[in-house]
Amino acid sequence: MYAANQTSVSASIPRAMQQTAAPAISLTGAQQNELLRGLSREELIDLFAHLDLVPLEAGKRLFDAGEAMEYAYFPTNAIISLQYVTEDGGAAEVAVVGREGVVGVSMYEGERANCCAVVQTAGYGYRIKSAVLRQAFFGGGALAQQLMRHTSALFAQLAQTVAGVRHGSIEQRLCRWLLERLDRSLSNELKVTQEMIANMLGVRRESITCCAGKLQEEGLIVYRRGTVTVVDRQGMERRAGGCYSPA
Missing domain, CATH: 2.60.120.10 (Jelly Rolls)
Incomplete structure (x- = not known):
């Protein structure tokens, strides 16, 4: 069988x-x-x-x-x-x-x-x-x-x-969104696009671009077209604040 x-x-x-x-x-x-x-x-x-x-x-x-x-x-x-x-x-x-x-x-x-x-x-x-x-x-x-x-x-x-929608900033919601997928992924690399994230969070793509760029500048993530690699999970959790709790 x-x-x-x-x-x-x-x-x-x-x-x-x-x-x-x-x-x-x-x-x-x-x-x-x-x-x-x-x-x-x-x-x-x-x-x-x-x-x-x-x-x-x-x-x-x-x-x-x-x-x-x-x-x-x-x-x-x-x-x-x-x-x-x-x-x-x-x-x-x-x-x-x-x-x-x-x-x-x-x-x-x-x-x-x-x-x-x-x-x-x-x-x-x-x-x-x-x-x-x-x-x-x-x-x-x-x-x-x-x-x-x-x-x-x-x-x-x-x-x-x-x-999170009511009280969290777009940056906090972005961090939570990425962390939720990281919890369920077998690696720290996520196949996502900024457009996908913006649609799921109900915000403008430009807002995600700005927040992702800021997180990358601070060394929390590495973003390439269609791929986000989380390199500092603890830092991401701190930035997410009360918007996130581990799965």
């Missing part, structure tokens, strides 16, 4: 992504997601039969606001942005999820998404039918506890985002 899954996954992965080793399709591979790693071996084995490893390409929309959530995703090395979209098509990020959690959890049959989920950093994740995950949740145990803990953490992240 695992060999068959490996063939189907490899065939669907773009050449550029195949150059980077994919997480193994195994219990150990699934445990690269911290929420799944928190389960007992018995619980993970029961769930594993329903998990499929899938490539998550940058820009892929996993679901849109108002859609029924057919699948939930446990990222391993991908980073997913949860965004609120306005009537005029504008988007603002409300939370970000990486290997620590899950997106697309639906605890009620027919429940629809209240935001959209977009892959921001390409990678891989384990996909499961929402109906299967819902059934497992109501079975109790460590999975239910992990999912409730994750939901609580998402609410805390959302509250921090709202507080």
Whole structure:
């Protein structure tokens, strides 16, 4: 069964992504997601039969606001942005999820998404039918506890985002945005553009350019086209102030 899954996954992965080793399709591979790693071996084995490893390409929309959530995703090395979209098509990020959690959890049959989920950093994740995950949740145990803990953490992240918009400077919000991705990245190098950051923070690109230039002058980051490398994490945390707390 695992060999068959490996063939189907490899065939669907773009050449550029195949150059980077994919997480193994195994219990150990699934445990690269911290929420799944928190389960007992018995619980993970029961769930594993329903998990499929899938490539998550940058820009892929996993679901849109108002859609029924057919699948939930446990990222391993991908980073997913949860965004609120306005009537005029504008988007603002409300939370970000990486290997620590899950997106697309639906605890009620027919429940629809209240935001959209977009892959921001390409990678891989384990996909499961929402109906299967819902059934497992109501079975109790460590999975239910992990999912409730994750939901609580998402609410805390959302509250921090709202507080940052109200009280934080653009520079503080930029630092928080970069740090949140650094928490979920396997390196200190982030593939992002100033335009992407500006759109997610709901500010002008020129403001991000100015703040990023200042952070670079102070030796906190190195910015090249499409890539931000954080070289002084502690300095970034100090600059973020109350806008950021570790994931």
